[in-house]
Amino acid sequence: MSTPPPADVLDLSTHHELEIETRADLDRHLAAGTLAGKTVQGLRLDLDPPDLTSVDLGDTLFVGCRFASREVAAELIRRGAFVVPPFVTLPYSTQPPQLYTADDLAAGFAEGGFDAMCDSRVYQHFRAHDGATPEVREALTQRLHDHGIDNALAGTIRAWVAEHGPESVVGVMGGHAVLRGAPAYRQTAVLGWELARAGRLVITGGGPGVMEAANLGAYLSRHPAEALQAAIDELATAPDFHEPDPYTAVALRVRQRYAPPSPDGGLPRARAANNHTRTTDGPDGTSIHPRTTGGPDGTTAAPRPTVGDGRGLPGVGDGRGRPAVGEGRGRPGSAGEGHDWARQGGLSIPTWLYGHEPANLFAGRIAKYFSNAIREDTILRLARGGIVFAPGGAGTVQEVFQAATKTYYCTDGASGAYVFLGREFWTSTLPVATLLRPLLAAAPYGDLSPTVHLTDDVTEAVRLLLG
Numbered sequence: 001m002s003t004p005p006p007a008d009v010l011d012l013s014t015h016h017e018l019e020i021e022t023r024a025d026l027d028r029h030l031a032a033g034t035l036a037g038k039t040v041q042g043l044r045l046d047l048d049p050p051d052l053t054s055v056d057l058g059d060t061l062f063v064g065c066r067f068a069s070r071e072v073a074a075e076l077i078r079r080g081a082f083v084v085p086p087f088v089t090l091p092y093s094t095q096p097p098q099l100y101t102a103d104d105l106a107a108g109f110a111e112g113g114f115d116a117m118c119d120s121r122v123y124q125h126f127r128a129h130d131g132a133t134p135e136v137r138e139a140l141t142q143r144l145h146d147h148g149i150d151n152a153l154a155g156t157i158r159a160w161v162a163e164h165g166p167e168s169v170v171g172v173m174g175g176h177a178v179l180r181g182a183p184a185y186r187q188t189a190v191l192g193w194e195l196a197r198a199g200r201l202v203i204t205g206g207g208p209g210v211m212e213a214a215n216l217g218a219y220l221s222r223h224p225a226e227a228l229q230a231a232i233d234e235l236a237t238a239p240d241f242h243e244p245d246p247y248t249a250v251a252l253r254v255r256q257r258y259a260p261p262s263p264d265g266g267l268p269r270a271r272a273a274n275n276h277t278r279t280t281d282g283p284d285g286t287s288i289h290p291r292t293t294g295g296p297d298g299t300t301a302a303p304r305p306t307v308g309d310g311r312g313l314p315g316v317g318d319g320r321g322r323p324a325v326g327e328g329r330g331r332p333g334s335a336g337e338g339h340d341w342a343r344q345g346g347l348s349i350p351t352w353l354y355g356h357e358p359a360n361l362f363a364g365r366i367a368k369y370f371s372n373a374i375r376e377d378t379i380l381r382l383a384r385g386g387i388v389f390a391p392g393g394a395g396t397v398q399e400v401f402q403a404a405t406k407t408y409y410c411t412d413g414a415s416g417a418y419v420f421l422g423r424e425f426w427t428s429t430l431p432v433a434t435l436l437r438p439l440l441a442a443a444p445y446g447d448l449s450p451t452v453h454l455t456d457d458v459t460e461a462v463r464l465l466l467g
Helices: 023-032 070-078 102-106 118-128 136-164 183-197 210-219 225-235 244-257 269-273 340-344 372-382 394-408 423-429 432-441 458-466
Strands: 039-041 061-063 082-084 169-173 201-204 387-389 418-421 452-455
Touching (some): 102 244, 136 169, 136 372, 169 210, 169 372, 183 201, 183 210, 183 225, 183 418, 183 458, 201 210, 201 372, 210 225, 225 244, 372 394, 394 418, 394 432, 418 432, 423 432, 423 452
Parallel strands (some): 039 061, 061 082, 169 387, 387 418
16 A cells, blocks of 8 residues: 655755855854855855855855856865856746745736746747756756745745644636636636635636636735626736737736735835836845846846846846846745735746746746646645635646545645535536545545535635635
């Protein structure tokens, strides 16, 4: 009989004591006189360069850091450190310092439309470098990126779970092709709205259709139900993601209309971000403007122009002077960040494998991966509070049985409810529940078939998930 792996194999990473991810962390270690055995990740060490002359660098790993010159990096290596450069000519960061936001991925849309978005440019690069089967250099940088997302996601979820418990994370799966305004879209949006208002973290696969609807509901959870329906009506004027420019434009308008207020009382966050007067926060939270960059070794060179200012520099960012997506902010889960983002869209975990689909811009935090396999497993592993399956096709059915395999073998611990939204669909069109119940009834750790529920009612679905 197959058995689940030991708990420590699957626990969220707890090796953060070995990782230095902010200048404040670095300064604390420098004061102690040693970086031995530590990993310094993604820091701008070319800005206000730290004094490392008397610091123990034995077995120190610098990953994705920038230095004032090649000579600085070479000296670190001579003194026993290892240096993995940041590959700054890429359109993405190899060490994203935190999860993405919608504003990160949509940057450039106002100036050049869908194809000019940071998200689209990364996908264009992905396709140009052989997609899911890249050559070794591109494979290495993609893996570094995805590890950075793993790291940032672990910190974010660890902070959330410490306060709210693992049962507070609820997954929502369903068809990507569901049009905005369709009954299934509206129903799932109401579900996301009610779950977020009940203190649950809504997590989706970050695509269009049902996934967007769930994050939209969470994004508007501070607003009345009438506002949610009005937002859906507006989105339904561009219902199909196959027309990405109007589809994205109306999403950004809805985000602006219902954006939460800025902490300083100024413009709402989404509206301020879309003004495109861009500055960049360094890993220590200080403002950097204009941006600087350099060669693949991470050394500092000329100022880097902001997106859309028409001053593209060859060999910088994506080769047209645009900044790489995922650079410039501190780690999430830190003191003071709070969890407001959970009620401002929740979490989505998309992939550039499906980068031809427009980004879902309603999630509060976005853990975007190159690897679809990692992304799929991560969604199901985190959703300990249950999963809602709205109507979908082959992809949704695959997710049903991938989740069921985890539940059957108790791979990730106890599972919450499986709620199938749309009784007729899940009993006649795709009678998944008919197969699932006898499978889970025979689970080696006891009869788990009572976790399966079918309903047409969102209120009942929420009740089942809240326990």
